Amino acid sequence: MSRLAWRSNILFNRFLLFFLSMLLLATVLSGCGTGKSVVVYTAVDQVYSEQLFTQFTQETGIRVLPVFDVEAAKTTGLINRIIAEKENPQADVFWSNEFIQTILLQEKGVLAPYVSASAKDIPQAFKEEKGYWTGFGGRARVLIINRDKLSRDKYPTSLLNLLDSGVSPDQIGIALPMFGTTATHAAALYAQWGPEAALSWHGTLKEKGVRVLDGNSVVRDLVASGELIMGLTDTDDAYGAVNNGAPVDVVYLDQEEGGMGTLINPNTAALIAGAPHPETARLFIDWLLKPSTEAALLKVGFIDLPCRDVGVQSLNLGDTVVKGMSVNLAAIYANLEVSRTDMTELFMK
Amino acid sequence: MNMVNENEAAPVLSLRNLVCRRGERIILDGINLDVPAGAHLCIRGPSGCGKSTLLRAIAGLDIPAGGTVSIRDRLVSGAGAWVQPHLRGLGFVFQTPALWPHMTIAENIRFGLHGMGKGASSERTDHLLKRFSLSDLRNRHPDEISGGEARRASIARSMAPHPALLLLDEPMTHLDESLKEDALDFLLEEAEEAHTTLLLVTHDAGEAARVSARSLLFQEGGWVLA
Amino acid sequence: MTGGKKRNQILRFHLPSGILVLYTLLAGLPLLLLSVQAFTAVAGGETEWRTLVFPQGRRLALLLQTLGFAFSVAIPGTLIGFAGAATLRFTRSRRIRHLSAFLIPSAAIPPHIHAMAWSVLVFWINGLLKRSGLPPLQDQGFIISVWVQMMALLPFAFGIMLLTLSGISNDLLEASRVTAPDRRTILRILFPIALPGLSTSFSFLFLVSLLDYSVPSLFQLNLYTLGIFSEYSIRYDASHAFLMSVPLLFLSLPAAWLLQRSLRRLPLIPSGSGREARWPLRLPFWMHGLSCLSVLLLLLQLLVPLAVLAVQSLPALSSMDWLTDSLPDMGISLLIGVGTAFLTLPFAHAAALSIDSRRHNRHAWWWLVMLPLALPAPLIGIALIHTWNAGAFSWTSLYNTLFMPILACTLRFLPFAVFLLLSFLKRVDRNLIGAALILQKNSLHTLFRIFLPMLSGAYLGAGLLVAVLAIGELGATLLLTPPGAGTLTLKIYNYLHYGSSEAVSGLCLLLYLIALGIGLFLQKTATSNNRRPA
Known part of the structure; x- marks a missing residue:
């Protein structure tokens, strides 16, 4: 047998051996199961x-x-x-x-x-x-704030005064409002405030240069790292950061007497x-x-x-009582298509 | 081993104690050689004895492990000197035609004439195309011509810049007898006219006899001038 | 015709054609059905189709931005890949040459990880800049998106260019070196001969950047593909999404055409002397600078994710639960990787042979193999669900098995395996096959004793390449993985959402080390297979 043929045969065998061993290993690792x-x-x-x-x-x-x-x-x-x-x-x-x-x-x-x-x-x-x-x-919509970057007395209390805390808008983050729970939140605001007011509020965020991010977890990560000062996210994300020891506070908005409550x-x-x-x-x-x-x-x-x-x-939360928005789930869903279309139009420009 | 040429004319190529290695293996061990201007020398020997390595070391395509190479009294390699291949004033014909596939035959030949004016380079190209019977193929690409034509084009290209020294590494391999004869005729005519020194690596005793009376032979483990 | 000749015909032409017909059924039919569904919707009163197919206003602007993004990634990425590959191909330093074994496997690092690593790095740098009173680097938008996408794709550009440059015979370069300075050799000889490689790399980078929005969306850069997804999530209508993809197809199909055209012109000739290139480059300072810069960038794309992953996964070493919990996912990932390799290789073999032949139908096979490359991954997933769950192939009961993600990965990554096999096929000395055809007992004898063993390195390489890509696949796997069979990549993305950065980093590091191991194995095999017959 020539040297080439010998070498080729060795390689061919090695090739087969490698794949068969991978297959065996994979089968063992993945395991199998039966029953209900x-x-x-x-x-x-x-x-x-x-x-x-x-x-x-x-x-x-x-x-x-x-x-x-x-x-x-x-x-x-x-x-x-x-x-x-x-x-x-x-x-x-x-x-x-x-x-x-x-x-x-x-x-x-x-x-x-x-x-x-x-x-x-x-x-x-x-x-x-x-x-x-x-x-x-479930979980609630919250504002997560990096407490090293903002004093407690300046914390916003309502979505309507989100931009009035003296924080530069590009230090505030929200997730893209066409996807996930941020889309649900937008639809909820459409149902609560009416389409015009809700669109105008989102338009202001966009106009002032609020950072629009890929997802709620990104908002959380950037606030936790101090890259942003605050951002809207969900409780599961926010408390994830708290439990990881990040210097963040979780703030429930619109909880005051007569306030609309937060989305649950x-x-x-x-x-x-x-x-x-x-x-x-x-x-x-x-x-x-x-x-x-x-x-x-x-x-x-x-x-x-x-x-x-x-x-x-x-x-x-411990024993904290959180006030939820009063709009019902069906009404939020009914506003979803129009709010998503508006948000796509507004934020995909 | 000393193979200094007895000829009194100034050598165009001088090798002193040239050593070449491939990995740990020594391929050439202390070669001394003077080749006078205009001489034709064939290099013959069994496969693997270092014929091609010698040419590549002279051309600067491989870096010798020791010794010196001088071309036209100029030290080009060794003793702290290193001259880039294109500044050594030589031509090289490879075992394959090695024509650049994206250029026409005329462009391949003209490539090395960058030092000349446009008129002079066109004239030189035309001359070589005519000399090597390639005029009809000037606008063809390498994949559109035959093996013999490609070989002639390759020789023409290497001779275009008037090299003082032309190194040929088995340039006639795979050519049939009549094509080989033609190519050798063209080569020798042009070399004679331009007074070019030729170093030809070949296996073919007949080919060697046509090019030169003298050969550098690898025999019984050493190099001899025969 | 004698019996022997008939058998030869069957094995050389009919068998590959048969395999490709099977592939057409598996790949072509689902995509055909999806397009039929879309056009039926048009005929049935879908009034918006004109605005979907011919975008205007915001959609047009988005499309142009996407185009700009793809160009901005593909052009510098290709040039850096070229300069880096040229440096590694021609350097005399063995150590530097071995870098390629580390650089190519880094293609397996998911783009998401690059994005994460670069975000962290930019954040650190901006902290330093702020302390020094300097303006910060841009951490959102076009420039960083282009940068990170380019970093993620550099290993591909580099690999393509290295393959191209190693296919260029040394004689061609040396023939120039004896008459011209290195600069001229590079510009006039190397560059033009490597042009098909450059356009292969360009069209590949362009295509991927056109279709993948994952990195830009992380940096707030909106692309057309994200627009498709965005509108898709309003309607959940595959026909609508397909129609919206049509303008993208207008861009991606020419890129795919350029890719296949360039690939066929790659200078993959058997390298004449088999001698290693020892080419002490004497470059003008600007070219030398570019060469150093490109190697530096290649190292950065390798080291930045690695360093960030290593630093971030240190805390995870205290408890290895994340590793033991991930063993089943690793098993599934390996099964999908190995299965994809096994399913891809016969198709790749048949496609490469058909495309390499001079037969008239070779263009048709090219297009068939290339088509999935021009489609977004979720659409491929949806098309397969429609055909295999309740459609034409539901009788096979293969839906809900690992066959589905394997099939999707096969469709997505077959072009890569074909590229690799074709490049090796072109390097095979036809005389070796010719000699076997004369002496063979029958065609199977040649196929199994000569052809396959001779190309075993190529098959191994192609198999491992698609295995690595399949292990990292997300878009289609997510839609097709059977219940209870999550993959390592899915887990990484899931944990990424949860914010478990230590575990994510640990898993990514693991994925990277697996890919690196495979890359080193490949490198070793390729080196030992590189010896040429006398």
Whole structure:
């Protein structure tokens, strides 16, 4: 055999050996499982939801097969997938950290009604009347402020005086209001103030040069690092920074007497129409909506505001009472398309 | 080993104790050689004995490990000196035609004439195209001509700037006998006319005999002038 | 025709064609169905289609900005890649030459990580500048977006140029060196011969920058692709998104055309002497400066993310939970990577052979292979869901298995494998195959004993390249990964949102080290395979 052929054969064998060993390693690492399962598509952060899935499996013996969303896909990745899979659904349950996309799925005819026994003490305002989805504990819209950069007496108290604290507008951040909970917040302001006033408020932010960022977590990170002085974000992001020891304060806006309150964004759970595992899906929803689960979520700090008394204080808020906006969820959803169109027009220039 | 030429004429090329290595291996070990102006010298020997390495060291395409190289009494390599290949005043014909694919044949030949005026370089190019029977191919690209034509074009290109010393590294490899004869005729005519010194590496005894009466031979582990 | 000849025909032409027909079904059909759906929507009363296909006003401005962004990344990126590759190709220093083993694997670092690292660095620098009373660097907008995108893509530009330059025979350069100074050799010989490589690199960088909004969106630069996503999230309508992508296709398809044209013209001839280039460059000072700058930039793109990741992941070393928790994700990522390599190679083999042949249908294969390169990843994901979940291929029951992300990655990264195989195919001495065809028992004998072993380095390289790219893929994987089978990249993005920067840095560092290991292995293989037959 020539030297070349010999060398080539060695290489060819090495090539095969390498791929086969990779395949073996990958199979071992990924593991396999059988038995009862439930497929959960979730937009909830993996670090929190994973703990819950493990707990559910320990308690019921049912394996959870999750699909997680990522913020880089602007939280539309999973929704698109569910809609695209409508003809042959693969998910059993959709668990979201907000309600807008859940209502959208309802409109698209992707959800099936299910009234869970665990939800009987959840206020009606959090529940779809036919049971297409059920809301529970959630998070609130807050202002996160770097306390090393601004004295406490200058903290804004209302969205309407956000720009009056003496802080340069380019030191204030918000996320792009076409995506995620910032879009929901914009729609909520449309519902609360009326489209003209809400558009004008956003227009002022843009005009004055407020920093518009990729997501709420980016707002949080920049405020925590001191690159920005303050920014609008959600409690889960804000307390993440607090718990990491960042020098930040979390401020709930519009809490004064007669104030409109802040947006409270509940979690939602929904059954997918034509779910491949309807029985385990219902069991999972029942388990998720149990007061004890909500209490566990409060304890780990994933939700900050329970929808009912679950006998546990929020890890982050303690006994602070937060006033929520009075507009209902359906009204917010009704304003979403027009507010998103306006925001796209305004901020994509 | 000493192969200093007995000829009294001033040498165009002088090598003193030239040493070349490839990695740890010594390829050329202390070569001494004087080649007088206008001489034609063939270099012959088995594969791997260092024929091409010698030419590359002279041209400055490889850096010798020791010794000196002088061309026309000018030290170009060794003893702290280093002259860039293009300033050594030599031509090089490779084993492959190595014609630049993005240029026409005329442009390939004209490339080395950058020191001349436009008129003179055109005249020189035309002369060489005619001399090497390439006039009809002047606007063709290398991939549009035959192997023999490419070889002639390659020789014409290397001779264009009137090099005092032309190094040819097996330039006739893969050519059939008649093409080889033609190419050698063109080469020798042009070299004679321009009084160019030739150093030709070849395996072919017939080819060597046509070019020169003298050969530098690698025999029994050493170089001899035959 | 004799039986032997028939078998030869089958193996040399019909088998590759058959494999490509299969590929057409897998790749072409989903995309065709998506376009049919979009045009049906138009026919069924979608009145907006004209404004979607022919953008005006804000959308037009966004499109122009996107175009400007893509040019601003592609032109300097290509030049730096060229200068850096030239320096590494011709340097006499072995150590510097070995740098390429570190630089190319850095292509596997997700752009998001580059963005994170550069943001942190700019923030630190601005802190220093502020203390010195100097104006800060721009940390948002066009310039930093271009910079970070260019940094993320430099390894690709560098790799393409290194491949190009190593395909240029030394004789061509040395023939010039004996008559002209190095500067002239570079400008008149090296540059024009490397031109197809330059345009390959340019069109690749242009295409990626045109289609990927992830880095610019982090720095507040709005691009047309982000606009598509933005409007998509209002309507959740794939047809609408497809129609909005049409103006982008007008730009991306010519770029893809240029890419394939340039690739076919790459000077990938067998290097004549096989001798290493030892070319002590004597460059004019400005060219020397450019060469040093390019190597410096290549090192920066490698070291900045690495240094930031290392510093940020130090606290994570106290608890290795993040690592053990990520083992299943690593397993899935590896499976997707290996699966993609296995699925891609037969297609790449068939496509490269067909494209390399002189047959008339080779252009059609080019376009087929290139098309997914011109489409945004989520659209590919959506198209595959429509075909495999409830559409034409639902009977296969392959939906909800790892086959789906593997298929999506295959579609997305097949062009890269084909590029690599083609470049190696062009370097194969045809006489070696010719000799085998004369002496063979049958075509399979040649295929398995001569052809595949001879090209094993190329197959290994192509396989590993697509494996690395598949492990880092996000857009389509997110839509197609089966429940319970998250990948390492998905986890990184998810943790990034949560703000667990230590764990993210640790995972990224891990991903980077895996890619680096693969790169070094490739480098070693390529070196040992570089010996040429006598």
